[in-house]
Amino acid sequence: MPEPIVFALEVAAADAPEPAGGWEATVRRVGPDEPIVLGTDLAATRGDGVFETLGVLDGYPQAVDAHFWRLANSAELLELPAPNLEQWRVAMKIAGAALPTDRQGGIKLVLSRGIEGANRPTGWLIATVADDDFSNRTEGWKVVTLDRGYRHDLSEHAPWLLPGAKTLSYAVNMATLREAARRGADNAIYVSSDGYVMEAPQSSVLLRRGNTLVTPKTDIGILPGTTQLSAFALAQQWGFDTEDRLVTVDELRDSDGVWLLSSVKLASPITEVDGHPIAVDREFSDRLNAGLLARRE
Ligand code: PLP
Structure with missing residues (x-):
């Protein structure tokens, strides 16, 4: 390389x-x-x-x-x-x-x-x-949910913890990936201490529920994802509704598809959450990755 x-x-x-x-x-x-x-x-x-x-x-x-x-x-x-x-x-x-x-x-x-x-x-x-192995886009990832240790309303109560800033302090994010690997998973999804889905250590979370695409709203101590923004813009062109809101772990499990989104890896379909197989929507995955790959700006 x-x-x-x-x-x-x-x-x-x-x-x-x-x-x-x-x-x-x-x-x-x-x-x-x-x-x-x-x-x-x-x-x-x-x-x-x-x-x-x-x-x-x-x-x-x-x-x-x-x-x-x-x-x-x-x-x-x-x-x-x-x-x-x-x-x-x-x-x-x-x-x-x-x-x-x-x-x-x-x-x-x-x-x-x-x-x-x-x-x-x-x-x-x-x-x-980038290494040429983009199998994540087709094979997908198993994830575990891991406690982030703070509530979803962190931004209001503790802004000094810098929610929403992409700081160079990623030791915690890297430790989270190691913990996921120890538990036999490919990645992790952080959950707030009061039970809401947040983000992964290096990606945003996207769910499809019928004709609606959902992402956790960004004022809960997570990063606003640029790939998620592009995904919503594409989905709107394709006639989907889009929602930014609070998302529970139960919703993750019974969605019609879940993806982790990030700038280089793009959309990785999730195949399992905490050992439970979840629906994999290959058609939407392929369409989303093709749409993201076709961007020219
Ligand atoms: N959330 C976190 C914590 C991240 O580190 C990243 C990207 O590195 C994302 C979300 C996804 O952001 P983007 O789609 O802009 O790459």
């Missing part, structure tokens, strides 16, 4: 004018062994920063506006200086252009609070070719 390609960014303030050499001059491709992050960077020592991962199809980064909205929103929630989205857009294009056009891939954008005491954010991008 090709090595990831890293680009260092001289992070500009949101209101900074474009430099004489263009934003391109602020993006530098880094050699494969060249270090660019200091040991004192708060991304490294505290996971204090935010990130985005965009899917890239045939050379086109997907759902760019939705990802940039979420990047800016995450930065605001962490009280980081607002990102200069024009600069990030140029940097993302440069990173995307480094990927082969005939393979699926991803671009990760990282914005850190920066070196401790320096009061200046640091940023970099990583362009990666």
Whole structure:
């Protein structure tokens, strides 16, 4: 598999004018062994920063506006200086252009609070070719539900826990995937301590109930998913109703189909929840993945 390609960014303030050499001059491709992050960077020592991962199809980064909205929103929630989205857009294009056009891939954008005491954010991008195993889109995944340990109304009661921000602190999400594997599953779906379906460690949850597609509403301490937004837009074109609302675990089990959605893996049908087989709607899975793959922006 090709090595990831890293680009260092001289992070500009949101209101900074474009430099004489263009934003391109602020993006530098880094050699494969060249270090660019200091040991004192708060991304490294505290996971204090935010990130985005965009899917890239045939050379086109997907759902760019939705990802940039979420990047800016995450930065605001962490009280980081607002990102200069024009600069990030140029940097993302440069990173995307480094990927082969005939393979699926991803671009990760990282914005850190920066070196401790320096009061200046640091940023970099990583362009990666995805591995070619997209069997998740057809074979699907077994999931277990796991307690997230907080109620669905976390955003109202404890906003300092940063619900809705895509922070660099993903150790808990990775530990959740290891726990799922220990329990013989491929992935996990978090459930709030008061019993509502939330999200998976790296994806959003989608259910089909008859002619209605349902996703957990996003003010319950979960990330607004960009793939879920695209899925709803497609489903509306196809004549489905769509709902963002509270979802119970019982509803997961007796849905006409459940999927995990994310930017690079796209739609993975769920075949089992907590050891109970659930309905798999292959036709809708294939249609949804084809629709997501056909996006050109
Ligand atoms: N929820 C979490 C916790 C995630 O980490 C992700 C993506 O990484 C998602 C949902 C899905 O977001 P997207 O569809 O924008 O990739």
